[in-house]
Amino acid sequence: MTETEEKADPPAVMIEPIDISKLDPDFREGIRSMPNGEELSACFACSTCTAACPIANTWKYKPHQLIRMILLGMREEVLSSEEIWLCLTCFECQERCPQNVRVTDIFFDCKNLAAEESMIPDSIVGLAKELLDKGQLYVVTADWEREDMDLEPEVPGLSTEEFKAILKGTRTGRIVGGDE
Amino acid sequence: MPSYNLYMGCSVPANYPNYETSLFRVADKFGIELIYMEGVSCCGSPNLRAIDYMGWLIVNARTLAVAEKNGHDIVTPCNGCFGSLKDVYHFLIHNADYREKVNAELKKTGVEFKGTIKPRHFIEALYNDIGIDEIKKKITKPLDGVGIAIHYGCHLLRPKDVTEFKPEIFEALIRVTGASVVEYPLWKQCCGATVLPVNEELAIRLARDKLKSMKEAGAVFTTVSCPACGNQLDLQQLGLKESYGEEYNLPVLFITQILGLAMGMGDDEVGLEMNRVPADPILKHLSG
Structure with a gap:
């Protein structure tokens, strides 16, 4: 390792802080009660879904992050995200989830909620x-x-x-x- | 010999009469009766499922209920239709409360979903109900030595607990013609057709990934069992010339076109002139 005189900049902010006051505690249960949403809370954030997705590298929010955001209650961010509409519906994420979370089906549920609020491309x-x-x-x-x-x-x-x-x-x- | 309700969907009849005609000619070889379904139209596609889950359930449950009247299973040549019908079938069989809600709506149209018949992809019916031994007997022009890459298509394979489709079925139907199945790394990957309405650039990139993977593995041509996948892999090759400056020259044939050719049908009988990328390699092989 070479020492330098200059000090490194403070680390860039990797994740925007979450504003707790904006979280919707009912969002998670809402999704869980929708078709094939039951297994949602079994997610342990291993991100296998993201590894399986052929296009997640172009997404701001990756599939495992979207699932985590649903669990946290980030309703607004999830339903207004363009990622849910870019989903190929190829079911690769869902097939490989070790916890049987029906990831693709859950994104369909999200799109239906977004559609109910007229947020459709x-x-x-x-x-x-x-x-x-x-x-x-x-x-x-x-x-x-x-x-x-x-x-x-x-x-x-x-x-x-x-x-x-x-x-x-x-x-x-x-x-x-x-x-x- | 078996009879089926034939659910065409909208894309095959409008865009790919070559798939439709080769489907009928192959079915005819085995005495399979295909009955066009009465009073049905589109499955709605994953787009309808995305914005109107209930509407998607009802229209597809209705199609299933119409087929229940004569008791024959549904067969379809389209992965998209198969995916919609099979998913709705599976969901309603396992969710009594939704089944009740859907049936309350269907009552107004005079039908009821009971779940007494199954929606199936045509190639699965061909494999399971006719069988490889019988198909083998009809192969008169074997495609010995031709390397074919199979694009299975997402909604044929996944979710596998719903589709119950085994990739080996498709492989067996290619091998029975004498051709060899070319394995390639991206065999499971999506063709990109579904994102075409929201992001064309991404859709083209996905088609390119697929074609590249097949070509590099040594495929002479590729086969599909879905009009959307066929469109994406065949037509986009023209677009790729412009956007990436790349030429793949990889003919894309529907599975029934390949079976038909191997059974001695002429290229006009399977509608080969409608395929955009010229199918010369296979024709050369057959005449050679």
């Missing part, structure tokens, strides 16, 4: 609109292509009315309706 609102208008994500446009392949030009049995009617009465309807 515009592109996803656009998709919701498509689903409600067309009753499907993709619509057959090149029916001649289908005929070329010896298929019926229109998809046999396809009916979008029931699908649209269902989503009109659920949150999708409220998300899209609120936009108009």
